[in-house]
Amino acid sequence: MMKLNTLFLALFIVLAVSHDLGFQVYPVPAQDLLYIQLGQPLDAAGRIVLYDISGKAVRSMAFGRLDLLTAFSLDGLADGSYFLEVRADGFWGMKKVMKLR
Numbered sequence: 001m002m003k004l005n006t007l008f009l010a011l012f013i014v015l016a017v018s019h020d021l022g023f024q025v026y027p028v029p030a031q032d033l034l035y036i037q038l039g040q041p042l043d044a045a046g047r048i049v050l051y052d053i054s055g056k057a058v059r060s061m062a063f064g065r066l067d068l069l070t071a072f073s074l075d076g077l078a079d080g081s082y083f084l085e086v087r088a089d090g091f092w093g094m095k096k097v098m099k100l101r
Contacts, residue, residue: 025084029098034072036086042066046088050074050097053081063088074099 024037036048043065050059050072061072066088077099085094 023086023093023095025095025097029100030074031099031101032073032075034074034084034097036066036070036072036084038066038068038070041068042088042091044089044091046086046091048072049085049087050077051083051085053083058082 023039026035026037042063045062045064046066048061048063048066048070049057052058058077059073063070066086072084079100080098082097082099083094084097086092
């Protein structure tokens with residue numbers, strides 16, 4: 001199972017690098033809130049998913065529209081490295097983030 005999770009995570013990293021669509025996340029490292037900044041609003045329904053280092057989804061947020069700046073809560077999560085995925089019709093991207101208190 002660990003090899004499958006590692007492969008899953010490696011695939012996400014490769015896709016994120018090759019399909020980075022220009023959104024930013026800050027601050028990195030973050031404490032309780034992470035901000036997602038887009039170049040333009042997304043007028044499509046989608047989802048933001050946060051994965052831990054093993055590839056397990058630990059938090060998600062659905063949206064009907066994503067504004068230029070969106071706050072995403074990290075409250076209650078352990079310190080460490082995570083991967084943030086933003087997905088909507090015609091848009092996909094992933095960034096590595098860190099949470100530290």
